[in-house]
Amino acid sequence: MNHTRRIKILVGAMVVAAVGSAAYAVSASHELHLYLALAVLALAATTSRMKAKLPGINGNMSVNLPFLLTAIVNLSAAEALVITCVSTAVQCWPKRSAKFNLQQMSFNVSMMAFATCIANLIFHAGSLRAATWSSGTLALVLATVTLFLGQTVPVASIVAASEGKPSGPIWWNLAHLSFPYYVISAGLTSMVQTMSSHLGWGLALAVFPVMYGIHRSYQMYFGRMAEAPRTEVLVRAAGAGA
Numbered sequence: 001m002n003h004t005r006r007i008k009i010l011v012g013a014m015v016v017a018a019v020g021s022a023a024y025a026v027s028a029s030h031e032l033h034l035y036l037a038l039a040v041l042a043l044a045a046t047t048s049r050m051k052a053k054l055p056g057i058n059g060n061m062s063v064n065l066p067f068l069l070t071a072i073v074n075l076s077a078a079e080a081l082v083i084t085c086v087s088t089a090v091q092c093w094p095k096r097s098a099k100f101n102l103q104q105m106s107f108n109v110s111m112m113a114f115a116t117c118i119a120n121l122i123f124h125a126g127s128l129r130a131a132t133w134s135s136g137t138l139a140l141v142l143a144t145v146t147l148f149l150g151q152t153v154p155v156a157s158i159v160a161a162s163e164g165k166p167s168g169p170i171w172w173n174l175a176h177l178s179f180p181y182y183v184i185s186a187g188l189t190s191m192v193q194t195m196s197s198h199l200g201w202g203l204a205l206a207v208f209p210v211m212y213g214i215h216r217s218y219q220m221y222f223g224r225m226a227e228a229p230r231t232e233v234l235v236r237a238a239g240a241g242a
Contacts, residue, residue: 006161011107014154018110021117022081028121029076037079043067044083048091064091065147065181068116069189072143073136077120084116085109107158115150119143136193144186152178 044067064087071080092108094100123143156171163170 003161003164007103007158010154010158010161011103011110014107014110014114018113021114024121025077025081025117029078031076032079033075037071037075037083040067040071040075041083041086044071044087045090048087063181065185066188066192068112069140069144069147069185070192072116072120072123072147073140073189073193077117077124080116080120081113084112088112107154111151111154115147118150119146122146137190140186140190144182144189148175148179148182 044064047064047067050063068084068087071083075083088109089105092105120143123139125139152171152174156167156174160167160170
């Protein structure tokens with residue numbers, strides 16, 4: 001099977017999964033949280049353009065994840081789906097000099113829609129919420145793991161298909177680079193949950209300006225990782241010419 005056909009199959013599968021997820025989200029959403037949803041949407045869309053280039057693979061990472069988790073945890077499935085799709089579209093929208101890629105946009109939005117709906121379903125599962133000993137912690141952990149796998153596995157698969165490489169090493173590299181950020185995001189989401197019960201949602205969401213600092217840290221860290229091989233090559237070249 002050639003690369004182009006594999007990519008089309010993967011994109012088609014994600015679109016079908018996203019359509020099914022959207023149907024679930026609409027049927028499962030009975031309560032709306034308009035003001036909170038609009039606030040989270042604005043923050044998620046804004047931070048989605050704060051991206052860090054991942055070294056070693058053709059991809060990048062946005063810092064809007066805590067807002068997506070906040071939507072999954074506190075909003076209906078339909079609201080979380082809208083926030084995820086809009087922020088993902090903003091994240092993937094090309095710059096002026098770049099060409100719009102409909103296939104890439106369709107894959108990314110569908111992938112995130114499917115992952116968000118499954119994570120929302122798992123977090124709000126009655127069996128987990130009934131476990132009083134967890135106080136929601138277990139549900140948040142499982143939702144974060146679901147979102148982590150729902151993003152990294154399809155991305156690794158599509159990158160492997162486009163580059164003709166095995167998906168296992170690509171996934172491991174992607175997971176290794178991004179997993180700490182998922183842990184941080186889950187911690188921030190839990191912090192917002194705690195603060196909101198005492199200060200209200202307006203002040204609780206104010207904790208997220210820290211995302212800019214995280215964004216800058218990731219940019220510097222990944223930039224140094226990308227620069228290290230180049231520096232090593234230059235050193236070797238200088239040694240060979242000496």
